[in-house]
Amino acid sequence: MLKTEELQINIGPQHPSTHGVFRMIVTVDGETITDLKPVFGYLHRNHEQIAEVNTYLQNMPYTDRLDYFNSMANNHAYALAVEKLVGIEVPERAEYLRVLMVELTRILNHAGALGFLINDMGAWQTQLAFGMREREKILDLFESASGARLMCNYFRFGGVARDLPPDFMPRLKDLLIAMPAFVDEMERLLRENEILLQRSENIGILPKEVAISYSVTGPMLRASGVPYDIRKAEPYSIYDRFDFDVPIGAVGDVYDRILVRIEEMRQSKRIIEQIIQQLPDAQGGHINPKARQNVRPPAGDVYARVETPKGELGFYLVSDGSLKPYRYKVRAPSFINLTPLGDMCRGYKVADVVVILGSIDIVMGEVDR
Amino acid sequence: MDIQRGNIIVMDRRRGKLRAGQGLLQGLKVVWDHWIGSFRKNENFSQIHGTFTIEYPDERMKLPQAYRNMPVLIYDDETGHELCTACYQCARACPPEVIHITQAKDPNTGKMVPASLEFIIEYDACMSCGLCAEACPFDAIKMDHFFELATDDRMGLLQRKADLNRPISYYTTIAPDLWDEVKEGAMKKLQGSIKRRPGVIGIAGHLSDKIAARRRELEAEAAAAPPAPADAAPAAPAGKLSPEEKAAKLAAMRAAKAGGAAPAAEAPAPAPELSPADAKAAKLAAIKAANAAKKAAEASAAEAPAAPVDEKAAKLAAIRAANAAKAAAAEAPAAPVDEKAAKLAAIRAANAAKAAAAEAPAAPVDEKAAKLAAIRAANAAKKKSE
Numbered sequence: 243m244l245k246t247e248e249l250q251i252n253i254g255p256q257h258p259s260t261h262g263v264f265r266m267i268v269t270v271d272g273e274t275i276t277d278l279k280p281v282f283g284y285l286h287r288n289h290e291q292i293a294e295v296n297t298y299l300q301n302m303p304y305t306d307r308l309d310y311f312n313s314m315a316n317n318h319a320y321a322l323a324v325e326k327l328v329g330i331e332v333p334e335r336a337e338y339l340r341v342l343m344v345e346l347t348r349i350l351n352h353a354g355a356l357g358f359l360i361n362d363m364g365a366w367q368t369q370l371a372f373g374m375r376e377r378e379k380i381l382d383l384f385e386s387a388s389g390a391r392l393m394c395n396y397f398r399f400g401g402v403a404r405d406l407p408p409d410f411m412p413r414l415k416d417l418l419i420a421m422p423a424f425v426d427e428m429e430r431l432l433r434e435n436e437i438l439l440q441r442s443e444n445i446g447i448l449p450k451e452v453a454i455s456y457s458v459t460g461p462m463l464r465a466s467g468v469p470y471d472i473r474k475a476e477p478y479s480i481y482d483r484f485d486f487d488v489p490i491g492a493v494g495d496v497y498d499r500i501l502v503r504i505e506e507m508r509q510s511k512r513i514i515e516q517i518i519q520q521l522p523d524a525q526g527g528h529i530n531p532k533a534r535q536n537v538r539p540p541a542g543d544v545y546a547r548v549e550t551p552k553g554e555l556g557f558y559l560v561s562d563g564s565l566k567p568y569r570y571k572v573r574a575p576s577f578i579n580l581t582p583l584g585d586m587c588r589g590y591k592v593a594d595v596v597v598i599l600g601s602i603d604i605v606m607g608e609v610d611r
Numbered sequence: 612m613d614i615q616r617g618n619i620i621v622m623d624r625r626r627g628k629l630r631a632g633q634g635l636l637q638g639l640k641v642v643w644d645h646w647i648g649s650f651r652k653n654e655n656f657s658q659i660h661g662t663f664t665i666e667y668p669d670e671r672m673k674l675p676q677a678y679r680n681m682p683v684l685i686y687d688d689e690t691g692h693e694l695c696t697a698c699y700q701c702a703r704a705c706p707p708e709v710i711h712i713t714q715a716k717d718p719n720t721g722k723m724v725p726a727s728l729e730f731i732i733e734y735d736a737c738m739s740c741g742l743c744a745e746a747c748p749f750d751a752i753k754m755d756h757f758f759e760l761a762t763d764d765r766m767g768l769l770q771r772k773a774d775l776n777r778p779i780s781y782y783t784t785i786a787p788d789l790w791d792e793v794k795e796g797a798m799k800k801l802q803g804s805i806k807r808r809p810g811v812i813g814i815a816g817h818l819s820d821k822i823a824a825r826r827r828e829l830e831a832e833a834a835a836a837p838p839a840p841a842d843a844a845p846a847a848p849a850g851k852l853s854p855e856e857k858a859a860k861l862a863a864m865r866a867a868k869a870g871g872a873a874p875a876a877e878a879p880a881p882a883p884e885l886s887p888a889d890a891k892a893a894k895l896a897a898i899k900a901a902n903a904a905k906k907a908a909e910a911s912a913a914e915a916p917a918a919p920v921d922e923k924a925a926k927l928a929a930i931r932a933a934n935a936a937k938a939a940a941a942e943a944p945a946a947p948v949d950e951k952a953a954k955l956a957a958i959r960a961a962n963a964a965k966a967a968a969a970e971a972p973a974a975p976v977d978e979k980a981a982k983l984a985a986i987r988a989a990n991a992a993k994k995k996s997e
């Protein structure tokens with residue numbers, strides 16, 4: 243037997259496949275990973291402290307910059323937290339608009355995430371380009387409603403910033419026609435592809451128990467076989483009004499994560515279809531006219547969470563009765579989902595690290611804050 | 612495990628029964644379809660094939676009305692008046708605190724006017740959140756659609772009022788529906804603030820000929836109108852005395868003569884507003900302020916005999932004021948080269964004059980008489996300006 247020596251190498255922080263400035267200290271024995279330590283903090287920008295010198299509303303645009311793929315979902319979590327703290331009612335129509343935006347966000351996030359994952363596997367831009375094109379359509383819709391593609395800043399306490407423009411609904415309906423075709427096509431391209439199967443099947447397995455003990459959430463947890471979705475487990479907003487399924491994986495490897503995400507896009511489309519049906523009957527305007535934006539919540543604390551495309555995003559706010567939050571804490575799904583990376587990578591090859599990392603679907607803006 | 616309104620579905624890992632290589636071919640077919648599709652144009656959102664490229668910058672996407680890039684200030688095409696009333700709501704709403712406002716003052720009375728003197732937005736730090744536009748109760752600040760802001764000059768991104776002003780007619784081209792929603796209220800509020808803006812205050816400083824003409828007209832009017840210590844020396848051309856300056860001087864003299872120490876203090880008030888470029892004018896203003904202060908002091912001293920008890924105190928105050936003014940005046944010409952110093956001296960002189968004026972009326976026992984005189988002087992000045 244040949245005696246080999248362990249070697250420590252750095253992947254990142256400046257590396258094209260680390261999805262931002264992220265560093266992994268990898269110990270390898272030949273090609274096999276014996277240990278991996280994730281190191282984060284390179285994109286730290288004092289988000290939580292800045293939030294404590296801002297007023298409550300001023301934090302809304304900052305939450306966009308957490309997970310910049312899903313600014314709408316971030317807005318939702320933050321708006322829910324403040325509304326819970328102050329006790330603001332949200333009109334029905336506003337709730338529908340919110341859920342509509344968040345589900346569109348889920349589709350665009352998964353379209354992008356899968357594209358990047360395939361890109362990490364070496365298929366370069368093929369699936370990414372297809373996914374980005376669908377994402378662009380959704381961003382166009384966001385732009386027409388909120389004024390911006392990425393930093394939407396669309397949610398306000400008690401509703402959303404403005405109602406949908408007249409050309410929104412026709413375009414959304416067109417998009418829903420395209421969506422199944424896009425998802426089916428994506429499945430045809432990926433699902434049975436032998437190269438993809440070799441790169442993803444039984445790679446980066448995260449067993450159920452380990453996932454739970456790391457408090458992993460979102461598609462990652464579901465791919466490991468835990469049917470936990472906050473939209474079902476603790477329905478917030480109006481999620482109890484929609485029929486949709488929760489996909490789970492059987493093995494918990496990279497392949498399952500791909501499958502779960504593909505199915506979630508279908509489920510999100512189902513929700514959007516139900517929204518389109520129910521929206522015309524919804525009561526109230528896009529915002530509660532009595533809701534003040536310059537809120538001064540009573541002293542107390544609150545935790546509100548939502549199921550973003552990446553997992554459980556929670557905001558913990560402590561108010562001392564002033565105009566600014568006394569403490570502002572973000573429970574970021576990307577950050578917590580990233581922590582078991584070492585466990586997932588151990589025993590696999592160096593080339594798998596990048597794929598496993600891609601399958602977690604992280605955004606460094608949220609990991610480091 | 613059961614869930615409400617839905618099922619848990621375990622993903623099927625192997626659906627198709629494909630032979631080796633067939634999966635790859637299936638995928639290649641997808642890519643092939645896209646390649647074939649790329650020869651025609653993608654028409655709308657329902658299609659997933661076809662090119663949807665827009666050849667920027669030759670072609671441009673139509674931006675939605677709600678699109679927001681950077682905030683701009685809007686003004687009325689007709690009157691040239693800016694909608695902004697310097698209420699500071701936007702500055703308070705702005706998360707990165709990049710809006711800086713100075714409110715305009717009425718040079719006549721020293722009171723605040725609902726208009727901004729300067730309005731600065733640091734475009735380089737603005738996060739385009741749009742909260743300023745939402746907070747503005749006068750619909751004076753709106754989000755522009757212009758996005759080609761790339762520059763190698765960072766300080767150029769510090770946008771002043773002159774750079775930020777856009778006419779309503781421009782805003783209606785980019786967001787007609789949004790403007791229609793707020794138009795009525797905004798214009799009504801604008802009429803209200805126009806009434807409270809004297810002279811050219813609040814009128815956009817440049818741009819269309821019409822507004823320039825209107826500005827000139829208003830300026831001429833102000834110049835023609837006698838006394839009103841009002842337009843005293845607003846950035847006078849160096850060297851010659853402008854009609855306004857003359858009027859100001861006259862007013863200052865007259866006010867001083869009338870015994871009202873108060874107007875004398877006001878006359879030099881506009882001095883700090885001088886454009887820093889006009890060092891000479893600043894000097895002039897400083898001297899004028901000193902003179903006015905002297906006169907005011909003299910006048911109050913002259914009046915003092917009416918109340919012989921406090922004669923001494925009044926005289927003392929007058930002398931002190933005169934000295935202070937003199938000192939200030941002496942300082943002013945000492946630094947004619949340095950613009951800043953000149954301005955500073957002018958401000959100092961004005962302050963000294965003010966202080967003197969504040970001190971002077973305290974002296975005479977015959978307070979009532981003095982007050983009366985002051986009011987009378989003010990009235991006379993007002994009448995003349997009307």
Ligand code: SF4
Pocket residue numbers: 681682701704705706707708709710732736737738739740741742743744
């Ligand atoms: S858009 Fe936002 S960041 Fe920019 S000036 Fe307005 S409030 Fe401030």
Ligand code: SF4
Pocket residue numbers: 694695696697698699700701702712746747748749750751752
């Ligand atoms: S732009 Fe609007 S909010 Fe800002 S100071 Fe002017 S009037 Fe007030």
